[in-house]
Amino acid sequence: MKPIISPSILSANFAHLAKDLEMINRSEADWVHIDIMDGVFVPNISFGFPVLKYVAELTNKPLDVHLMIVHPEKFIPEVKALGAHVMNVHFEACVHLHRVIQQIREAGMEPAVTINPATPVSFLKDIIRDVYMVLVMSVNPGFGGQKFIEHSVEKVKELRELIEQTGSKALIEVDGGVNIETGARLKAAGADVLVAGNAIFSAESPEAMISELKRR
Ligand code: DX5
Numbered sequence: 205m206k207p208i209i210s211p212s213i214l215s216a217n218f219a220h221l222a223k224d225l226e227m228i229n230r231s232e233a234d235w236v237h238i239d240i241m242d243g244v245f246v247p248n249i250s251f252g253f254p255v256l257k258y259v260a261e262l263t264n265k266p267l268d269v270h271l272m273i274v275h276p277e278k279f280i281p282e283v284k285a286l287g288a289h290v291m292n293v294h295f296e297a298c299v300h301l302h303r304v305i306q307q308i309r310e311a312g313m314e315p316a317v318t319i320n321p322a323t324p325v326s327f328l329k330d331i332i333r334d335v336y337m338v339l340v341m342s343v344n345p346g347f348g349g350q351k352f353i354e355h356s357v358e359k360v361k362e363l364r365e366l367i368e369q370t371g372s373k374a375l376i377e378v379d380g381g382v383n384i385e386t387g388a389r390l391k392a393a394g395a396d397v398l399v400a401g402n403a404i405f406s407a408e409s410p411e412a413m414i415s416e417l418k419r420r
Pocket residue numbers: 212213214215237239270343344345346347348349350379380381382399400401402403
């Protein structure tokens with residue numbers, strides 16, 4: 205099975221966002237990854253719903269929305285209004301994760317839980333059957349272009365085992381420092397979805413890089 209490729213527009217040129225979105229539309233990308241930050245949960249701010257309204261209008265691929273914010277449940281209606289396919293919330297940001305996952309599903313979106321590099325896979329044991337996907341952060345969230353954390357490959361293997369043991373159907377997504385080399389190793393370890401920002405947008409041909417990642 206080829207990996208699902210979800211380009212992160214965090215590394216796009218925001219002055220020419222429409223152009224970068226057109227590139228994604230005609231590429232072999234499967235989804236578009238959208239990183240929302242609040243300057244509280246992570247030490248950075250990206251973009252918010254007034255900008256994303258136009259991003260959603262210009263995109264013909266399913267939206268994979270990654271919320272790096274406190275109280276992500278407050279924004280379920282806004283994410284739904286974008287027409288999102290997946291809503292990713294951080295394990296570390298949700299005191300009542302089970303409730304938030306149900307609320308996302310009730311709103312008609314696919315719920316995903318994201319874990320930071322220091323959060324163990326074993327913490328997902330009691331939620332793994334309820335989620336559409338688990339997003340493993342392979343950098344500390346907040347910035348594009350960071351160095352891949354090697355231990356993430358082990359975490360993907362461990363998560364694959366947990367999914368098999370529990371009969372969960374969850375997809376495994378990885379985000380941060382993904383390139384051709386790390387992408388291939390993550391795929392071999394059991395990843396289904398690869399997010400990439402810097403690797404795509406700093407490439408000479410971003411569209412060709414998306415195809416390259418798809419061949420991992
Ligand atoms: C980081 C974001 C990522 C980021 C990945 O907090 O969640 O989606 O865009 O960027 P790269 O691929 O450049 O590491």
